[in-house]
Each structure stands twice: as structure tokens, then as C-alpha cells.
Amino acid sequence: MASEVKVPTLGESVTEATIGEWLKQPGDKVALDEPIASLETDKVAVEVPSPVSGVMGAHKVSVGDTVEVGAVIAVIENETAAGESTQVEPRERVETEGVQERAAGEELEDPPKDDEHHDHATTLSPSVRRAVLEHGVDPTQIKGTGKDGRLTKEDVLSAAKAKKDSPAPSVSKEAPAPSPAPSAAGGERRSERVKMTRMRQTIARRLKSAQEEAALLTTFNDVDMTAVIEAREAYKDLFAKKHGIKLGFMSFFAKASCLALKDIPAANAYLEGDEIVYHDYVDISVAVSAPNGLVVPVVRDADSKSFARIELDIADFGARAKDGTLTMQDMQGGTFTISNGGVFGSLMSTPIINPPQSAVLGLHRIEDRPVAVNGQVVIKPMMYIALSYDHRIIDGREAVTALKIIKDAIEDPMRMLIDL
Template sequence: MATDITVPSLGESVSEGTIAEWLKQPGDAVAVDEPIVSVETDKVTVEVPSPVAGVIGELKAEEGDTIEVGAVIASVEEGGAPAAKGDEAGRAKQQSDAAPKDKGNEQDSVPNSTGEVSGTDFDAAALSPAVRRAVLEHGIDPANVKGTGKDGRLTKEDVLAAAKAKRDAPAPSQAEDAPVPAPAASGARNEERVKMTRLRQTIAKRLKSAQDTAALLTTFNDVDMTAVIETREKYKDSFAKKHGIKLGFMSFFAKAAHLALKDVPSVNAQIDGDEIVYHDYVDVSVAVSAPNGLVVPVVRDVDKKSFAQIELDIADFGKRAKDGSLTMDDMKGGTFTISNGGVFGSLMSTPIINPPQSAVLGLHRIEDRAVVVDGEIVVRPMMYIALSYDHRLIDGREAVTALKIIKEAIEDPARILIDL
């Protein structure tokens, strides 16, 4: 008996998605609750599991197709045996043995390590379209590349890394009578068109909407990171031993932001029509880099959580963002955003708010700079911080005050402990 696989609910206000990748192909065996397809929505990628055990039947949508919630996208034959096994596999082998072993044999082919196309027992059907394109373009044998994706699947980055290693490897010596390959055409100018993912399209729309709707303004300050760096160095070993997580900068800034948002409530508020919504809690959206773009999962109740719990939450979000297991609930809500461009080397930026929020804190790289302290020039580890805000709701005085509170709390972390 065949069981239809339908698109499940993808979250509040989400009515459709895009087939990102088929994890199973017709004839593949599947267990109960085993993922068979990943569906990309405006915010996250969701894996759809099989409700029954059996064999994958017909796929009714292709990768890249837009599908609505509730639509039938595949079927599973319950209790069946995988195709191309048992008698069918034996017959296939006999036919293969009987066929003449020459270059005319038809078989799935992929490029080998020399860039030539040759037969392989690697499952080329398991590769996503982007990976297959990269394999063919760079002449890489996927059987010789270790996959770093989920369940060991090959990613485009794996292929590009293998291609770079191949280019950097010393060329093998050639015999004097070996034919010299014709030189590649010089001045080649290649282009590639890739359809924007739904996530990237949504990011583009939301950021442009923020610019079109909000009255954006950014205020800057710089922070002496000496005290936080010394605190981390002093307690890092005991902190990691007790809590099982490293003490990072983000927990300090999250706690410092809580002090600022409590004293300047408008920075933690949002505009809803002709009303202002104030929040008596602090849910911080943390910008995390994922393979398909920037996502902002929410660390909830920062005002009530310890440094350790904040660090554990952020580490968990980072891990799940990489393997694509963030859920819609992880992304919902948020009253304030912290974006750390410093991990990528950014010295200064003007971050864009995350609607409907009204403010975002931008962190940047730490670098030694000469500053004047008590009338003397000293070298200190300094960081520029930026607060972008919606001027429709937040006045300049309030924004500057909030950023100053964050600066003072970071330069003197004791303020966080005594709620000053």
C-alpha cells in the first residue's frame, strides 16, 4: 500500500516552501521518521520525515520547485524491498558481465581526479544539483572527497576545497615524448547564474523594507576591552570546567545590553501601527552565519539567564545553523539584535535593524590602539560598537545613552553584577 508524503505545516504565516534537496530517491529504503526531503522556507530549512517504513515510490516534485503546505510531493510503498536489490540486482550484474567491456558501456559517469570522465561506484544521484555542477566544472572525483555535510553528504564547499588542493598540488613530471596539452584559451570570462534561495530572497526583502520604512540612524562609540579580556583569562578554565562551555564575549554584551534596555525602554520597543509596544523582557536575536545566509535565532529571557546559559544557547544555535536544524520557533520573536561582524574582521559598520525591532547593536574586531588614559598615551585593546535605531521611535539622546551604558558595563563588568 502506498502512503502519500505531504508538505507539513512550515510555521505560522508560512504557506509554501521550495524543494531544496531530495535525500532519498525512488527505490531507496526508508525507515519511520527518516528524512526524505529538505524544504527551504523563508527562514529555515525543514526536513520532512517519512511517516512509514518502506521504499520510496514516485517523486512528484523536483528540486527547486515551489510547493504549498499540504501538497503531495512523494509516496512510500509500505513494507516493500528496495529496487535494484535481490533478483533485480543479480540480473543487472549478469547483463553487465555479458556486455562487452569497452568504452561504449553506458554507466553513470563523473569526473576523476585528472578531470577525465570515468565510471565509478559513487552514488552520483545523492549529489545535489549545485554539487554535481561543481564536480563537473572542476573535474573532481566525488568518491575521493570526504563529505562534511549532514550524514557525510558532499557539499559544494567540499568540492571547491578539493579543487583548490588539486590546483595547488605540484604538477607531475612528464616524459619527454609525452604529448603536450594544448594551452587553455586565455582571457576566458565565465559567468554563472544561480537562482536566489528563498532565505536569501527574504533577507533581501526584509532589509530593503527596513530601509524603506524605518528612519535609520547609527551612533558609534568605542570600548576598552581590557577588563573583559582579563576577566575571561582569569576565569576561563574554571568556567569551562563547571559549565562545559567557553566564556565568550557575547554573554558580556548580552548582559550589558539588558542593563541598557531596562534603563532606556524605547530601545527594546517596537512600532505596531500607531501604537508603541514596550516589552518588560529581553529576548536577544543573535545574528548567526549559516550556509545559506544570515539567520537570527533568539536567546530568550536574557535578563533572567546566567552567563553560562547564554553561552550554551548561542553555541547550540551556531551548531544547528550549520547543520540546518534550526526551527521556526527558534527564529520567532526577539526584541533586540546583536550582530558580531568582528568575527569576520570588520572594523566598523552600520548594521540594519531586524524588523519589527527598533534597534540593533553591531560589534566589531578588537585591535590594539593608542588611547589617552589619565593624561598618558597607552595601548589598549579597543572595539568600535555601533547602535543602529529607528529614529521614529528612539531619539538621539536615548540611543546615545543606551550605547554609553553598554560601553560602561563592558569596561567595568562589576556594573553587570551589581545592576548599575
């Protein structure tokens, strides 16, 4: 007896998704609620759990196919029935068919592939697969840090960096140097055509729409990070001991942004038709890097949350983005966005707003620079910050003022305590 696997409900207003990857192949044993497939929606990747335990049956759709909510995408066979079925062959049987057909007495030169490595290689997501090809690493030799031990793009990049940094083996003076390996097809160059994921298509469409519809403008400032760095250094141990989380920079910028948005409400508003929708709360979308692209989960009511609660929320979002377990609910809403390009080494950028929001704050790397203080040149840890905004509803004076409020709060964190 077989059980059908259907596309689950994906969230409000989401009616379809794309098959991102199959996590189980026909013939694999499957436990109850074990993920068997990954679906890509416009915002997040959603895993499809098995409704029963048994053996993976036939896939009804292929990777890249678009499926609607409720559609049957696979079947799970009863373990006993699957052994008798002629439609679904266990992988071990399929792999040995070629062996049985060989002439009697012929020996195999290659050992059989390790099952664990085989499974590991067949569950690579498209982004991981591209990274493996680009960097020429062996995925079977990399330990995955994703959910259920699966490889993430960061795992591949780390392995590639380790491979690059590892010293070349020494060559004995007596032994002749090994001949260089011949280049593929006399130096033939390769290219690969990969269909954009649904999430990447949505990101591209939304960002292009923002450029075409909004009157985008960016204002810049620089911030002396001395006070925040000293505060973190002074209280990091006590903070971690009490709250179980490190005190990071994002909570400071989130609280500083809340001060600015309270004083400049247009930067916390939506433009809908010929109306401006103002909010008396601050829901901050925090840009987080995930294996399948950039996602922006929302720290809700950031204006009323403590530093610790904001740090805990952001850490949770980061971990779940890496594991691919963020939900549609995590992404919905948001009245303002903070994007931290500094973690990747960015010195300066012009971030694009996240529609229908009207403004986004861009953070960048901290570096020691000479600055003039009281007529003296001193070295300070400085950061450039940028505010991109929709000029249709935010005037230049308001944008500059909002960014100046954030700068002042970071340089004098006491302002955040006494609401200045």
C-alpha cells in the same frame, strides 16, 4: 503498495515552502523517519522525514517548486512491490542500461562510479553547488560535516583554502616542465543564473523594507576589550569545567545590552502603527551564519539568564544552524539583535535593524591600536561597536546613551554584576 509523502506542518502562519533539494532519489532505500527532502521556508530549512521504510518512489515535484502544507511531494514504495514496479527503477538498473545496449565484447574504459561518491554528489544544496563551481573543487573528495555527512558551504570553502595553500609539486630539473592545460574554449568566460532561495528572497525583502520604512541611523563608539579579555583568561578553565562551555564574548555583550535596554526601553520596543509596544523582557536575536544564509535565532529572557546559559544557547543555535535543524519557533520573536561581523574580520559596519525591532548592535574585530590613557599613548585591544536604530521612536540622545552604557559595561564588567 505505496505511501504518500506530504508536506508537514511548517509552523504558525507558514502555509507553503519551496523544494530545496531531494535527499533521496527514485530507487534509493529509505528507512522510517529518514530525511528524503529539504524544504525552504521564509526562515529555515525543514527536512521531510519518510513516513515508512521502503524504496524511494517517484518525485511528484521538482527542486524549486512551491508546495503547500499537506501537498503530496513523493511516494515510498513497499520494498517488494518496488522491485516489481515498472515505474520506479533502482538506480543500479538505470546505470547499467547503457552497458547492456553496447555491442558484445566491447570493454568499458571507465570504472563504475563509487556509490558513496555518487550519493554524495547528488545531495548538494544550491549554495554548496555554487561554491563547488566557483572554487573548482571535487565534492567527492571532501568529508562533509553536516547532518548525515552532507557537505556544507564551509566544508567546500575549507577544502578550497587547503587546495590553495598546498605547495605545488616540485619538478625535476631533468624532466621538462609540463605543458599548461589549455583554457576552456580559448578563455571563454562563464556565468550561471541561479534562482534565489525562498530564505534569501525573504531576507532581501525584509531588509529592503526596513530601509524604506524605518528612519535608519547608526551611531558608533569604540571599546577597550582589556577587562573582558583578562576575565576570560582568568576564568576560562573553571568556567568550562563547571558549565561545559567556553566563555565567549557574546555573553558579555548580551548582558551589557540588557543593562542598556532596561535604561533605554525605546531600544527594546516595536513600532506598530501609531503605537509603541514596550517590553519588560529582553529576547535577543543572535545573527548566525548558516549554509543557506543568515538566520537569527532568539535567546529568550536574556536579562534573567546567566552567562553560561547564554553561551550554551548560542552554541546550540550555531550547531543547529550548520546542521539545518533550527525550527520556526527558534526564530520567532526577538526584541533586539546582536550581529557579530568581527568573526569574519569586519572592522566597521552599519547593520540594518531586524523588523519590527527598533535597534541592532553590531560587533567587529578586535585589534591592537594606540590610544591615549592618562596622557600616555598605549596599545590596547580595541573594538568598534555600532548601534543602528529607528529614529522614528529612538532619539539620538537615547541611542548614544544606550551604546555608551554597553561600552562602560564591557570596559568595567563589574557593572553587570551590580546592575549599574
